[in-house]
Amino acid sequence: MTDDAYLVLLHGGSPDLGVPPAALGGLACMDTPAVLGWLGAQGAAAASPLLRVLPPEETAAIPEDVERLPVPLSDEELALVRHQGAPPAIARVEEELLTYRTLADGRDALLARAFSAGVPAHRIAELTGESLAEVKALAARR
Structure with a gap:
């Protein structure tokens, strides 16, 4: 090759x-x-x-x-x-x-914006398909 x-x-x-x-x-x-x-x-x-x-x-x-x-x-x-x-x-x-790559690249920023807007963790998990544990872990890192 x-x-x-x-x-x-x-x-x-x-x-x-x-x-x-x-x-x-x-x-x-x-x-x-x-x-x-x-x-x-x-x-x-x-x-x-x-x-x-x-x-x-x-x-x-x-x-x-x-x-x-x-x-x-x-x-x-x-x-x-x-x-x-x-x-x-x-x-x-x-x-x-x-x-998928485009969306995944901005994943953390999107989830952070959702938290900032007041969307509860359980609703973010429901809408994104992410596990609630993962969503809560991201919220804790903010």
Whole structure:
């Protein structure tokens, strides 16, 4: 496995390989001289349906005869490539996990706001699904 993401130009086969860069809303690497030069040398446009980007863990699936170029992706871009390339069922669960993470990151602050507003501990536990013991422990730390 490599640590590089790759831009590949397919020859018509493997339509499920990778994600079209055009579907990702503009990767920063697409405007670099290296990518622009590579696209020019291939006679391909950035919007070509045959152009795909693959995350590092999928590069072993690139056929031997396919033109490829390693490209730098930010963590956010790489996460987007992985999400867009996932099967629909996995993509839905990933969305739920991201929502959970967003909510969990602000959990203590939300519970503290509830206490400050006067919501009783038993009601906070009931509404959040947190155990009453956990809610009371958070209240004691405030």
